[in-house]
Amino acid sequence: MWEREGGRVLLCLGAGGVGKTTTACALAIQAAHAGRDVEVLTVDPAPRLLDALGLSHDDGEPQTVKLGAGAGRLRALKLDPKATFDAVIRRHAPSVAVAEGILSNRLYRDLSTALTWVGDFMAMEKLLELYSESATGLIVIDTPPAEEALSFLSAPRRLLDLLNSRATTLLGSGLDRGLRLSDLAARGVLSAFDRLSHLHLLTDVQSFVKNFAGMYQGFAQRAARVAELLRSEQAAVLVVTSATTVRIQETVDFLEALRAADIRVNGVLVNRLTPPLGKPPRLARELAPALRRKLLKNWRDFAALKRREERALAGLRALIPADTELLCAPEIGHQVRSLADLAELAKAIAPLHPSS
Amino acid sequence: MVWPRLILILGKGGCGKTTAACALALHLARGHSTLLAGLDHRRSAARLFELDGKDTVALSQGRLTLAELEAHRELERFIERLVPLAAVSRRLIASRTFGYVAAALPGLESFVLLNRMASLAWEAACEDRYVVIDGLSTGSTLELLAVAPGMRRLANRGTLNRLALDLEGFLADPARFGAAVVIEPQELALKEGLAAVKQLQSLGVQSISVILNGVPAPLFTPADLRAARPLGGPSARLMRRRMQIDSAVRRARRRLRAAVPNLIELPLLFSPGFGQAELLELSRALSVTS
Numbered sequence: 001m002w003e004r005e006g007g008r009v010l011l012c013l014g015a016g017g018v019g020k021t022t023t024a025c026a027l028a029i030q031a032a033h034a035g036r037d038v039e040v041l042t043v044d045p046a047p048r049l050l051d052a053l054g055l056s057h058d059d060g061e062p063q064t065v066k067l068g069a070g071a072g073r074l075r076a077l078k079l080d081p082k083a084t085f086d087a088v089i090r091r092h093a094p095s096v097a098v099a100e101g102i103l104s105n106r107l108y109r110d111l112s113t114a115l116t117w118v119g120d121f122m123a124m125e126k127l128l129e130l131y132s133e134s135a136t137g138l139i140v141i142d143t144p145p146a147e148e149a150l151s152f153l154s155a156p157r158r159l160l161d162l163l164n165s166r167a168t169t170l171l172g173s174g175l176d177r178g179l180r181l182s183d184l185a186a187r188g189v190l191s192a193f194d195r196l197s198h199l200h201l202l203t204d205v206q207s208f209v210k211n212f213a214g215m216y217q218g219f220a221q222r223a224a225r226v227a228e229l230l231r232s233e234q235a236a237v238l239v240v241t242s243a244t245t246v247r248i249q250e251t252v253d254f255l256e257a258l259r260a261a262d263i264r265v266n267g268v269l270v271n272r273l274t275p276p277l278g279k280p281p282r283l284a285r286e287l288a289p290a291l292r293r294k295l296l297k298n299w300r301d302f303a304a305l306k307r308r309e310e311r312a313l314a315g316l317r318a319l320i321p322a323d324t325e326l327l328c329a330p331e332i333g334h335q336v337r338s339l340a341d342l343a344e345l346a347k348a349i350a351p352l353h354p355s356s
Numbered sequence: 357m358v359w360p361r362l363i364l365i366l367g368k369g370g371c372g373k374t375t376a377a378c379a380l381a382l383h384l385a386r387g388h389s390t391l392l393a394g395l396d397h398r399r400s401a402a403r404l405f406e407l408d409g410k411d412t413v414a415l416s417q418g419r420l421t422l423a424e425l426e427a428h429r430e431l432e433r434f435i436e437r438l439v440p441l442a443a444v445s446r447r448l449i450a451s452r453t454f455g456y457v458a459a460a461l462p463g464l465e466s467f468v469l470l471n472r473m474a475s476l477a478w479e480a481a482c483e484d485r486y487v488v489i490d491g492l493s494t495g496s497t498l499e500l501l502a503v504a505p506g507m508r509r510l511a512n513r514g515t516l517n518r519l520a521l522d523l524e525g526f527l528a529d530p531a532r533f534g535a536a537v538v539i540e541p542q543e544l545a546l547k548e549g550l551a552a553v554k555q556l557q558s559l560g561v562q563s564i565s566v567i568l569n570g571v572p573a574p575l576f577t578p579a580d581l582r583a584a585r586p587l588g589g590p591s592a593r594l595m596r597r598r599m600q601i602d603s604a605v606r607r608a609r610r611r612l613r614a615a616v617p618n619l620i621e622l623p624l625l626f627s628p629g630f631g632q633a634e635l636l637e638l639s640r641a642l643s644v645t646s
Contacts, residue, residue, distance in 0.1 A: 016369020016493050046544055110463070145369050145493060201510075245630050246374055249403050281591040291580050295591045298575060301626035302594050308628050333597070335544065 007236050008131065009139050009229060013152070013258075014240035015250055016145030019271040021045045022336050022345065023240050023329070024142035025053060025076070029339060030346035032067055032074035037137040039130050043079045043119060043144045050078070052338050065339065073137075077126075084122040085112045094214045101211045107204045119144040121155035124226045131229065150261055153230070156223035160216070236266040241316075243270050248312040252319050259321065267325040270313065270352060274306050275330050313352070328352040357618055359384060360534035360563045362477035362487040366497035366552065367538030368545055372569040374400040375638065376538045376622060377490030380567075382639035384486040385413075385420035391476070393423045395469070395491035405632050413632070425472060425489075427465035434468040438515060463510075466503040471519060474526040477533060494537070494552045501527060501535075501559050527561050534563030536620075539612070540570055541604040550615055565618035571605050572598065572624040 010031075012024040021042050028040035039062065042049075050056045053076040054063050060083055062075040086103060093099035102108050112118055123143055130139045143152050194202045229235055237258070241251040251268065258265050280299055283292045320326055329349045336342055365377040378401050381392040392401055402422050405413050413420040432449050439445035476487045492500065504527065508520035527533050535556050539549035549566065556564050576599055584595060601624070612619050623641050625634050 018370060048544075242370055244370070246400055246404065247370065250400070277594075278590055281589060283591065284587070287587070288583060291583055294575055294580060295584070295587075295595060298594050298598050299591060301572075302597070304626045304628045308630055311629065333600075 007138065007234055008136075009127065009141065009235040011141050011143065011152075011230060011235060011237050012240055013143055013237060013254070014145075015247060015254075018240050018242045018247060019329075020145075020240045021142045022049060022342070023238075023269060023271060024140050025049060026336075026342040026346035026349075027238075028074060028076075028138075028140040029065075029067070029342050031138050031140070032065075032072045033070075033343065035070065035072050037072045037134065038074045038140060039134075039137060040074070040076050040140040040142070041079055041123065041126055041130065042076065042142045043123060045078065045142075046335070048335055048337055052336060052342060067339070079119065079123055079126060081119045081122040082112050084126055085118060088122075088125050089215075092215050092218050093211075098211050098214065101207065105204055105208045105211070107201070107208045118155070120152040124152060124156060125222065128222055128226055128229075150257055153227060153261065153263075156219065156226070160220055160223060231263055237263060238267045238269055239265055240269045240271055243273055243309045243312060245308070245312045248316050252316060255320065255324070265321070265324050267327050268316070268320060269349065270316070270326070270328045272331040273328045273352075274302070274309055277303050277306055317352075326352045357565075359486060360477070360530055361480040361485075361532050362473055362489065363534045363536050363565075364473070364489045364497065365536050365538060365567075366492060366494050368540075368548055369493055371538045371540045371545060372622070373538050374404060374490055375635070376536070376567045376569055377401060377488050378404055378635045379622060379638035379642055380536070381420055381486075381488040382413075382415075382635055383642040384488065385415060385418040386639070386643070387418065388484055388486050389419040389421075390486045390488065391421050391423060391480070392488045392490065393425050393476070395425050395489060399424065401490055404630070404635060425469060427469050430468045430472045431465055434471060463503040463506055466500045467507050467516075467520070467523075470500060470503060470523055470526075474523060474532070477526065481532065494548065497535070498552070498555050498559070501556070501561070505559075524560060527559065530563035533561065534565065535561050536565040536567050538567045538569050539608065541568060541601065541608040543604070543607075546608050546611060550611065553616055563618075564616060565620060566612050566616045567620045567622060568605070568608055568612065569622045570601075570624040571621045572601055572626075574602065576602075 010024075010027060012020050012027075014020045021044070024042060025040055025045075028038045032038045040053075042053075042055075045053070045055070047056070053065055055076055055078050060078075060080050062077040065074040065076050067074055089102050089108075090099050093102065120143060123141060127139060127141050130137075191202055194200060230237065239251060239254055239258075241247050248270075255265055255268070277299065280303075281295065283295055287295070317326065327349055328351075329345060332341070332345060332348075336345065363380065365373050365380070367373045367376075377392060381390050381401075384390045394401055399422075402411075405422070407413065407422065411422050413422065435449055436442070436445045473487075473489065479485070480487050504520050504523035508517055508524070511517045511520065537549050537552050537556070539545050553564055553566065576595060581595070581599065584592065587595075609619070609621075620642060622638050625637060627634055
């Protein structure tokens, strides 16, 4: 698959509960077995998966995963959005004083821990960091469960909007150049709201925006680089989905939104596909009739579920772009417990044929 | 059971939140006019009902309406109420600065959404209706519910402080607010679901139910398993699979019964399609168990 062709980034997207993290780890192990140096960045992995990757005693540092001879180096990292955000601030702040000013700001503290989009944003910051650390390695990146297809791209935008230089002008104290009468009126209304609501936030907002002003360019540039990287040949995008009716419909919307944003999706992986059932079983005559009936009913029950899955997939097949590969991974029937399970899962990924 | 006026459905991604929300809403709609509101812009429920842009589900009995709650629109409505002068509130909403502050103030949108839910519950109580809210994962829901005490600390007096106190009262009132955690019969989901129940309790929520989704009708007995022992091939594999699900259900049932007073089971339907007919069947199962 594409990770062997020298691409640098494999981005896994999808809704929650579709097995995105597991897939990302499985593909990372596969690429490492094929000889590449791989970094896999996971978000909120299940405890068993952490065990399998040796990340249970996580200290925020990448953990080297032991693979057999001939494999490339595999390092796994669990994303800690708050710690990453803090580190980004420390690295890019013009001075220690500015960094401390931001880190201790009430608004920043709420912002960095309370919001789900910070996870997306920090995954992107971490991606750039890993990307610049090595010139050849593959970075497999798992994203937080997405409620919108493009939240990983829009997350940096949200902070940038907040820190927009225009806002700085508006919120800064005194009469700045370029401030229109309407802006002054807005500022007046806003401070009235602040008093009325007893939030007393404006001072915090002002100091936050002021401290951030010098870093705005850097954030904007990095956000632009991520957007560019994800649209380049260096990156592959894999959308992971499960085979249920609702998830498949969401995936179709997801693909549309990605196309509208000019992001090429290399593959759609349908996870946990029910294995084909084949023909109705021929049961031995020695079996009691009641048991035979039950066994046949059981077969019909599962066959009905399989048909439901196939109907949902037919909708996906009809709408998938021609240059997007449609893949599937079978239901393995148990939770992933070890590296071997992950490697096996990756091996089982195959093109989705109409009959499967 | 007696349902609160507003029930918030939560659960891990892919556990069947929307299915459970639709089934519960259909069940309630049989006796009372019911609103099923989504929070995630995905109109997942409307899709399951195959509504094609309409917002009312045609039922032989009762009335079920679908809607989406949007945080930003709710924020505008909220400001209009908070700032009584229409001209001032309009200007405030239109100013870009306000957009920045709203974006920077974590929880303001959540706070407003929660406020909206409280007023929906109040209206529902007045008009003897029900509201079911679908759409957020466990994490986002807990984030949403925790916003009231957070806001109360942030605004230590004044209107917002009073509203925050009201909201905490709303969450703790089993006649107005309830949370229903959807869980699949699976080990990890069970563990996370039980943790969510604990967190809901710590947030003061009084009415907590668990909906165990995907319970297959019993088929095989242990004697069947013994009799079928020599059997190989796909039928044996499928039999084992069915019995694995059965034993996972039994385990989940045992643990959940010890932890929550309201346990509701939704059957696993072995149907080749999944739409309004199946949702109706699930809602009938709800009428039997609850």
